[in-house]
Amino acid sequence: MEKRARRSFSKEFKEQVVKLYLAGKPRNEIIKEYTLTPSAFDKWIRQHKETGSFKEKDNRTPEQEELIRLRKQNKQLAMENDILKQAALTKGRK
Structure with a gap:
């Protein structure tokens, strides 16, 4: 299996993805549409719920x-x- 290059996402992109999820768009659809890893998606949702920040130091x-x-x-x-x-x-x- 080929390893994917590590990607970075802006705060705005992460917020957009979280808003889509909170608006009711299914998790699997978001992950597939934006080619995200489930773990990254879940982490963003958790960070948004816990602290509202995507910065590692805040979490x-x-x-x-x-x-x-x-x-x-x-x-x-x-x-x-x-x-x-x-x-x-x-x-x-x-």
């Missing part, structure tokens, strides 16, 4: 937010640790 769970925050903090601490190691090496040479 993160608290756990996803915490993971992002902890990864940033870990990166910052690793950089600080490297700086301290370099300072200790420089001081030891003098």
